[in-house]
Amino acid sequence: MFKKLDKLIIKSFIGPFMAVFFITLLVLVMQFFWLYIDDFVGKGLSAGVIFKFIWYQSAVLIPLALPLAVLLSSLMTFGNLGETFELVAIKSAGISLLRFMRPLFLLSIVISVLAFLFSNYVIPVANLKSYTILSDIVKAKPAFDLREGVFYDKIPNFAIKIGKKEENDSIIRDVIVFENDNGLQDNFIVAKSGVMRTSEDKRYLEFFLRDGWRYQERADRYGSNQTEYIRLGFKEYKKILDLSTFQISWTSDSSGSSNQRMLTMRQLTHSIDSLGIEYKRIQQQMGNDIYLYLPFMQTRDSIATWQKRRDSLGKKDTVLYASFDAYIPDSAAKPVYDRAISQVNSLRSGLEATAINLKERGKEWRKHKIEWHRKIVLSLACLVLFMIGAPLGAIIRKGGLGSPLIFSIVFFMVFYFTTTTGEKFAKEGALSPFAGMWLATFVLTPIGIFLTYKAMRDSQLFNKEFYSRIVRKLRKKE
Template identity: 50%
Template sequence: MIKKLDKLIIRSFAGPFIVTFFITFFVLMMQSLWKYIDDLVGKDLDLFTIGQFLWYASASLLTLTMPIAILISSIMTFGNLGESFELVAIKSAGISLLRFMRPLIWVALLLCGITFLFANYVIPYANLKFKTIYYDIAFKKPALDLKPGTFYKHIPGYAIKIGKKDADGKTIHNVVIYEQQSQLQDNSIIAEKGTMKLSADKRYLEFTLQNGNRYQERGNSMDTSTEFIRMGFKEYKKLFDISSLQMMNTSDTVFKNDYKMLSIRLLDRTIDSIRKQKDSLGTKLNREVNNQLHYVNLRDDIWKRAPAVKVDTSFVLATLPDSVKIKVYEGALTIAYSLKNSYQIVGNDMDSKRDGIKVGLIEWHRKFSLSLACLVLFFIGAPLGSIIRKGGLGMPLVVAILFFLIFHLLNMFGEKFVKENMTTPLVGMWLAVLVLTPLGMFLTYKAMHDSALFNKEFYFWIFKNIRLFFNPVINKLNRKQ
């Protein structure tokens, strides 16, 4: 009997989970696509490159898709069972809610493990590939698209305008080309018509112009006088290097040291290395101070044996000759400026290392906190479903989105608090889990005791009792008036 119930709850959970997972994944994917749409449009990207971009961008979405899918599907599952009175029948048979939830608890733990493995091994590699492709796409200039009446300025050193382009896409009319070869002169070419074509390797654009003039101004920066040349032509060929319009193939190694591209093992190694470098900076500063202030190297027993004599430094300086006094002041200022520069340089390096450790710990804790969030949101969704007792995508979806927004906002605020040094990475990155875990325990307790937490009759009853309690007071006040 118990095994059949386990199969029942797992089958009831599997369908909604798969559906909500892919729906959530699709929504988040469209959000990412909309975020980067300006970088993709107008650059003549092939389908393979766009597919790679979306594929690697979608990998990092799993850590957000998994928790919300578990939350929605658990609310839907227990809501459907409660609406069909199957939960009532199971409880009447003496089976507790926790025992009924046990197979899904194991499923949630399995999904937590999958999310962690994905976040630790797959997402760093996907982030590395995504950032490399995005870098190449972002710095790729728009595709060659000469529109009539508009200057095309994406070829370095040139501005091209055509008055008309024939249907064949090659014949052009009223061509104007401005070329800037120096900061002083702009040469120009004006032609009645011509043809354009790409070279075989697509690195060059060839214009064959007819019936036009080339205007050139010669001069140099040392002389304000210039020489103006006009050359007419019947046919003129001009080559444009459009290799800058091609997409670069940046190596993955450029971004391999980014913290988002590292696993737990590599993050531990990187953080330990930065901590050692930070400690060495303190040793370096002490060594520089000791080299500048020689008296700090004296042993403590020498200071203890020295007589406690109060020396008037102003009197000592006054007895020195002016030439010596100037040298003393200059030496003191040199030492002071040197120490100031040393403290500033080391202080900046210390701040940089401290920020590096903080960002590394943020990514380290993120992998664990988002994975455990799957279990926490399950213990919120399952009790909520059994309390609400409504199936489908209506009320469960509204409640799930509300709680997921709370979870997501807590994650964002926690990370922001860490970056602004308001809290430690441990507290900031686990803020959502720390806040929602007691809520999950409370909802589970209420569900186990058949609470009427979301029953409207329960609140009508409370309001009615409050009204009856205050009615004598209200009537007494009315009689006094």
Template identity: 35%
Template structure:
């Protein structure tokens, strides 16, 4: 490795590490504030907070890495340009592309590390973080007895202190109701004052009571006798409460492993395939279920054959004579006039005269008489046994509800499939974003020639906001199915990459893209041109 490569790498790695930890800290602070109310008053201890912060810090790395690369590359090449080091390198005959090469290799290796982290480390950290966060939410707050109000946090007891002193340990005018035996308030303790503290590693709460009385009502020995009533007067007494219900119990982590945030890319794609198979099965159920409700219109489908279809097919073999004419049931067609059920049929007939058959169309207006046997059999095709006229209305209604339910299931599955597919694509997209941000930041820093945390920070924030808006909008549209999942995830990289290539071209040509004097000269030339015209 040449000295220039070492110089560039040393100039980049320092700002990169600083900006990375600063970005993680900012994102972590913003994220943890959402759960601030769940931490207050629960006496969690430093170790629990340290564990939670460590896990959520790893959770922030997919966003922090691209932003840190963008900001650090801007600062690095901005400092090199500001101190004329980049000018000296170019004057030695070394091109800008050659200067960028060691950092580009470093960023490519970093992108591979980011992909590995997103695919394996981040899901495990999410599993630990969200399971611990759930346990914290379920943990009871530490004992906080309010003055003049009943406190019921200890199972089986209700405590009221009419006076609470500033040391948070001394209480005055105390009332304790003991209903731990689930027989009502059969035991009451009154005390003039009390002192409370914990023992055995905060597992038990001790209340030392002074100048008090206790009242206990015992169960009667026999049902027909009154209960015994006991009253005690004491100057000093101790009541011990178990604080087992206040301890934080860890939930089995496997209960959270089915969430998409806890899975790697292979598991997510496997879930997507399962969901797609489920969608296909649901659509096939709809297809196979349709003939049950539209059997008269789909009678040629033999896969599912209701009783009414079977009866209709049996009737096809019979023929009935009407006024010496032979009529086939196959030619019977219903009409819409339901007020005249006996005049619904017979659009054409096959007439037999002298053992000869001639097919002809019979107008509906000509037919005036019907055979009772024909009408009975035709009606049976629509009104099967044990079914009334309501079945004609109920079947479409039931079909509508069934199909609506299946369609809702398919829509829900398609939404879940899009969500899981987006999460799988983001593993690689977030890693490639590091390369895109480097191609934007490094040439832009060489053009701006401003280091430090001033102008580079503003430019970085602008591009980060643009990237974040594109990502958020694309993911929202992709989950709804309005755009392709691949396009929704990769839109940010595809849109911003041309900006990086444009800035690289301008930096190679020593463009003065962000210098005010450059635009002032251009504007002056435009004004001169118009003056000459006049």
């Protein structure tokens, strides 16, 4: 049952948490757009498409924004209470720091559970949607942009040059249209003026040209090298160009559904089991390839037994294999050696291909395991960073955004870079997926326990005056 003290601490936490969460999410989304700004500019994207992408990408970045929001808001909350001496009053009333932290600790557990459910059921769908939209935008061509005095060659099989465009961009002058239908014929259209406009559905570009000439090169229909050249003068001429290649082709969501980031934990578990079975099958195939190319390996036990019997007169217990040359006549030695070298080279090529396949399967298995652990690690990070932020705020006793923001950035960078480094090592196989993804938790949890221990005993760990007194005492001794 909540008491007034619990309501006080929760109300003090909710405001900074919501503000920091949305600010962090905005910064992460802007950082993502900064990376792909070149792929978005100049492609005629509608506002609906951009907002749809922002919506899905924001959902993808929520698990990364939550830990930082919990860290900074808990640090600000306890820092403000410490700065106004409310923590001192609470402790003087006989209430321990752990009891005071309990409501926010329970709230952090709730946030971690909600973050896990969000990561498991919503993030895969949001990842799939945002990835599909982003890939279609990246593949799309820039929007049609015809400039004065420059040949425009983005339309397949055409190059267009316009000497001058009027203010309304529809009346054009000194027009040159170069057309290459099949690589063998070159056609030109030269006109003094005309009107340019696009169709209502934006699929076609229409030229209504005046006072010009059309130069056409026509090849012989029988396939000979003879061609004929045609020059046609016109007062009015209409030319229609297809602009369908400039429209974004939206692919279905199912095209990327097999990626590990688009799967739930249950689907990841099934994929991990399947990849493990496939990995063992490839390993067994490598052994079978050796027996296929080297048949004598199947009878190596009988050879060893025969050799042991042969050496029994000398009362030797060890197995001695006879020299390979002892069984081959000199006349057959070279063909046998050549055949043996050919078989070894074939075996090596086969094993190298199988080893590459085995390496790729192992890498894919590790990626799925990493994604499986990521869903738990990022959710649990909210609780781990709260264990750092709350006692740290009680120790530094500074509110606002100054000191709390600096400490939050430092610890979040430690969390982020440790997680990224562990993930990289896990992908390369230097660490297991479990050790790589949980590396940040293993590093930060002892720090949180240490800070909680210090905060419970009113530590002077981050008190500048405490260290100044130590320095003054050392100077006096000197």
